[in-house]
Amino acid sequence: MDTALVQHRITLAxxxxxxxxxxxTAHRFLADARDHGGAVPDPAQDTLLLLVTELxxxxxxHTDGPxxxxxxxxxxxxxxxxxxxxxxxxxxxxxxxxxxxxxxxxLVHHLTEAVxxxxxxxxxxxxTPVSPWSNAGPxxxxxxxxx
Numbered sequence: 001m002d003t004a005l006v007q008h009r010i011t012l013a014x015x016x017x018x019x020x021x022x023x024x025t026a027h028r029f030l031a032d033a034r035d036h037g038g039a040v041p042d043p044a045q046d047t048l049l050l051l052v053t054e055l056x057x058x059x060x061x062h063t064d065g066p067x068x069x070x071x072x073x074x075x076x077x078x079x080x081x082x083x084x085x086x087x088x089x090x091x092x093x094x095x096x097x098x099x100x101x102x103x104x105x106x107l108v109h110h111l112t113e114a115v116x117x118x119x120x121x122x123x124x125x126x127x128t129p130v131s132p133w134s135n136a137g138p139x140x141x142x143x144x145x146x147x
Contacts, residue, residue, distance in 0.1 A: 014065035
């Protein structure tokens with residue numbers, strides 16, 4: 001049985017403005033969730049926008065693109081699925097303090113309760129972060145799951 005309350009999906013190409021398009025989708029998702037009685041707490045909204053930006057940017061930066069973003073509101077969490085074209089799982093890097101990256105995957109793990117990587121039949125793999133509403137807030141895992 002599907003328990004999803006609201007779901008939004010968009011395919012994004014590696015082009016300028018893709019981060020803004022992903023965030024716009026997340027904003028529409030949050031408004032739709034609110035309209036369907038699934039209001040998302042403010043800290044979780046901020047976390048969702050950060051995760052969507054980070055996951056989509058990384059998916060397009062480290063693959064040949066495109067990627068698909070799917071946001072699903074569950075009764076007590078949000079699933080954030082980003083499926084890209086790479087058959088390889090993301091590899092955490094040591095953050096570079098001079099601005100050359102390495103923060104993203106560590107940030108995703110810090111902001112979520114769990115991250116699951118599942119290969120797809122066509123060689124890609126979705127990554128989804130998730131966590132319960134009760135954990136939302138600064139310094140704690142967010143109510144989001146990444147697959």
